[in-house]
Amino acid sequence: QVQLVQSGAEVKKPGASVKVSCKASGYIFTRYAMHWVRQAPGQRLEWMGWINVGNGNTKYSQKFQGRVTITRDTSASTAYMELISLRSEDTAVYYCASGYSYGYWALWGKGTTVTVSS
Amino acid sequence: DIQMTQSPSSLSASVGDRVTITCQASQDISNYLNWYQQKPGKAPKLLIYDAFNLETGVPSRFSGSGSGTDFTFTISGLQPEDIGTYYCQHYDSLPFTFGPGTKVDIK
Numbered sequence: 366q367v368q369l370v371q372s373g374a375e376v377k378k379p380g381a382s383v384k385v386s387c388k389a390s391g392y393i394f395t396r397y398a399m400h401w402v403r404q405a406p407g408q409r410l411e412w413m414g415w416i417n418v419g420n421g422n423t424k425y426s427q428k429f430q431g432r433v434t435i436t437r438d439t440s441a442s443t444a445y446m447e448l449i450s451l452r453s454e455d456t457a458v459y460y461c462a463s464g465y466s467y468g469y470w471a472l473w474g475k476g477t478t479v480t481v482s483s
Numbered sequence: 484d485i486q487m488t489q490s491p492s493s494l495s496a497s498v499g500d501r502v503t504i505t506c507q508a509s510q511d512i513s514n515y516l517n518w519y520q521q522k523p524g525k526a527p528k529l530l531i532y533d534a535f536n537l538e539t540g541v542p543s544r545f546s547g548s549g550s551g552t553d554f555t556f557t558i559s560g561l562q563p564e565d566i567g568t569y570y571c572q573h574y575d576s577l578p579f580t581f582g583p584g585t586k587v588d589i590k
Contacts, residue, residue, distance in 0.1 A: 400579075402527075410519075410527065410570055412579040426578040427484075460526055468574025469517040471538060473526035 367391035369461050369474035376480045382449040385477045387461030394442040395419045397463045400470060401435060401446045405457040413459075415467075416444060451481045485509050485573055489582035495590045502558040504585045506549075506571035514550045515575040521584075522567040530569075531556065563589055 414425035462470035519527035
């Protein structure tokens, strides 16, 4: 069936980096954009960036510019989100999301919990 | 960045009640406004896109309206399975931003 399967929970120390994967199945991976959204505990959802899976072009929220990189491996139908220089405020659930529109997303991964703690 | 606000922040209503949530954008976003439902520990679920279009498979008791800066989301006949937090989200320009959410529970 159509789904996005994300990698498992991560625990990182401040200053480290994390790379979360999102494997798509059940549809043509290159047809739709992939977005990354995070949610810190008790906070609202926060859009981080997106990748045009077809050509690899990316756009990031200015808040994360320089710290986040979104990539994809079309042969593996997998998108990745790497966040560097982690700090405690990056503790959150990270979601990948996709759909037939650039601006709204009917397909979401289950989320990957990233905990940043010394 | 476009700021999104929602009201109320939480509400408690009885089964069968009509529930209304409002969302306001800090500038004109035309109809580039979506609504999601999120249950604890789960990913958001798309309910309404482009202000008033019902996503496939979503019950018709959910509806949306508005354009420009002011939007409304309505549940016409609250059901027990509707408890959760509802978020509005714009996609008029980058970065996309979400409202702070409205937590809905059953009285």
